[in-house]
Amino acid sequence: MRNVTDLIRSTAAQTANAIASGEVSAVEVAQAHLDRIGAVDEKVHAFLHVDTEGALEAARAVDAKRAAGEELGPLAGVPLALKDVFTTKGIPTTAGSKMLEGWRPPYDATLTRRLKEAGVVILGKTNMDEFAMGSSTENSAYGPTGNPWDLSRIPGGSGGGSAAALAAYEAPLAIGTDTGGSIRQPGAVTGTVGVKPTYGSVSRYGLIAFSSSLDQGGPCARTVLDAALLHEAIAGWDPMDSTSINAPVPAVVAAARQADVKGMRVGVVTEFGGEGYQAGVMQRFHESVELLRSLGAEIVEISCPSFTYALPAYYLIAPSECSSNLARFDAMRYGLRVGDNGERSAEEVTALTREAGFGPEVKRRIMLGTYALSSGYYDAYYGSAQKVRTLITRDFDRAFADVDVLISPTTPTTAFPIGERADDPMAMYLADLCTIPSNLAGNAAMSVPCGLAPEDNLPVGLQIIAPALADDRLYRVGAAVEAALNDKWGHPLLEEAPAL
Numbered sequence: 001m002r003n004v005t006d007l008i009r010s011t012a013a014q015t016a017n018a019i020a021s022g023e024v025s026a027v028e029v030a031q032a033h034l035d036r037i038g039a040v041d042e043k044v045h046a047f048l049h050v051d052t053e054g055a056l057e058a059a060r061a062v063d064a065k066r067a068a069g070e071e072l073g074p075l076a077g078v079p080l081a082l083k084d085v086f087t088t089k090g091i092p093t094t095a096g097s098k099m100l101e102g103w104r105p106p107y108d109a110t111l112t113r114r115l116k117e118a119g120v121v122i123l124g125k126t127n128m129d130e131f132a133m134g135s136s137t138e139n140s141a142y143g144p145t146g147n148p149w150d151l152s153r154i155p156g157g158s159g160g161g162s163a164a165a166l167a168a169y170e171a172p173l174a175i176g177t178d179t180g181g182s183i184r185q186p187g188a189v190t191g192t193v194g195v196k197p198t199y200g201s202v203s204r205y206g207l208i209a210f211s212s213s214l215d216q217g218g219p220c221a222r223t224v225l226d227a228a229l230l231h232e233a234i235a236g237w238d239p240m241d242s243t244s245i246n247a248p249v250p251a252v253v254a255a256a257r258q259a260d261v262k263g264m265r266v267g268v269v270t271e272f273g274g275e276g277y278q279a280g281v282m283q284r285f286h287e288s289v290e291l292l293r294s295l296g297a298e299i300v301e302i303s304c305p306s307f308t309y310a311l312p313a314y315y316l317i318a319p320s321e322c323s324s325n326l327a328r329f330d331a332m333r334y335g336l337r338v339g340d341n342g343e344r345s346a347e348e349v350t351a352l353t354r355e356a357g358f359g360p361e362v363k364r365r366i367m368l369g370t371y372a373l374s375s376g377y378y379d380a381y382y383g384s385a386q387k388v389r390t391l392i393t394r395d396f397d398r399a400f401a402d403v404d405v406l407i408s409p410t411t412p413t414t415a416f417p418i419g420e421r422a423d424d425p426m427a428m429y430l431a432d433l434c435t436i437p438s439n440l441a442g443n444a445a446m447s448v449p450c451g452l453a454p455e456d457n458l459p460v461g462l463q464i465i466a467p468a469l470a471d472d473r474l475y476r477v478g479a480a481v482e483a484a485l486n487d488k489w490g491h492p493l494l495e496e497a498p499a500l
């Protein structure tokens with residue numbers, strides 16, 4: 001690692017090794033990334049807050065540990081961009097909303113704490129759709145993020161800031177949350193790797209809730225191995241989260257190193273493809289299927305008929321839960337308070353604050369959810385959606401009785417232009433067509449780059465889906481695809497993103 005370009009282009013695994021061997025200091029690595037952020041983030045807008053002092057202090061602590069001869073963890077000194085939906089003690093946390101502008105949490109999320117304990121250097125907090133509702137990061141109250149492949153296009157959402165930070169070489173690691181696709185879809189459209197771990201395997205304590213039965217934090221990186229290293233750092237049982245799974249974390253790093261699909265049975269989901277899917281996306285997907293076959297996987301077609309109803313079920317369940325979760329923003333407990341002139345009632349101040357503090361998409365969801373949960377309509381909407389959820393889980397159970405993993409495109413299209421779907425919620429919701437079933441069922445899924453679409457030269461993602469607690473299979477398959485495609489095309493991100 002001789003120069004700054006090497007420092008920002010290295011993988012997390014390489015950087016950690018270089019720091020552990022003394023080839024480079026953690027402070028040099030942190031400074032190189034802070035400089036990169038300083039140089040490009042005005043254009044990209046991946047970050048809402050950069051914690052220069054905190055990052056350098058964390059890096060100094062890693063260097064001091066090494067100097068004292070203490071053993072360093074596998075990610076010690078590696079910089080990371082953290083989605084602004086996890087609490088960070090004393091550091092602004094907004095969830096992309098005006099409602100939380102200026103709020104400094106009094107505590108760290110469990111995930112934040114684990115990262116700090118692993119010696120990971122948190123560079124700052126990344127931009128996101130308000131309260132993680134969206135597929136483009138355009139719903140952020142703080143303005144959109146650009147896709148480093150083409151700054152006039154969206155970087156996906158809701159975790160567009162985290163994915164863009166990776167693709168722009170502002171950080172080698174990032175954290176996202178995936179309620180309906182917000183890790184995988186941004187990964188797909190930025191040419192990066194994104195993983196939604198099994199529901200309950202990464203703690204939600206300190207994750208600002210959108211839809212509690214769906215929300216899951218997870219790793220984002222430029223390589224499958226880096227994602228695996230981060231996965232092992234953040235996953236594991238947490239007594240502070242009542243939905244946390246008390247089970248061993250699957251050996252995802254070993255699986256990523258194994259990178260072998262020989263003898264695996266891979267199911268192609270027949271429902272995902274056809275009308276509405278971009279030709280170049282389907283072309284790269286079909287090539288990936290053939291690639292897996294050539295690597296020794298057995299390919300079968302699998303029909304999951306209930307997946308057709310996943311999107312409408314999700315758009316009843318997620319808004320229902322959000323209408324309840326967001327009730328806490330009452331102008332009394334956190335952040336914003338509007339119209340408190342000493343004469344208005346608490347109810348009036350709450351109403352004025354919610355009117356001013358929430359953006360249009362958040363209001364739409366609260367309205368939808370409140371309606372779906374109202375006594376006259378509960379069974380017709382929320383109740384029916386829960387039944388569909390069960391049917392989707394059964395489709396997965398049937399499929400996984402036959403195959404080890406399922407695959408599909410991650411998204412129907414590549415990155416679309418900023419503004420194109422901003423006024424069309426239905427078009428926006430379609431971006432998550434392929435990712436939502438795994439949130440409803442709670443199993444594990446990954447998006448891994450599988451080339452560029454020929455018609456627009458933009459990244460395409462391959463989605464790999466595994467049963468709950470079999471996250472290691474994602475990494476086995478993902479690493480095999482990554483290695484085979486690197487031989488063919490070179491890593492898509494080895495060339496500097498053209499727009500920067």
Ligand code: GLN
Nearest residue numbers: 132133134179180181182
């Ligand atoms: N795009 C989906 C939504 O708007 C998913 C968001 C997410 O995963 N956080 O709800």
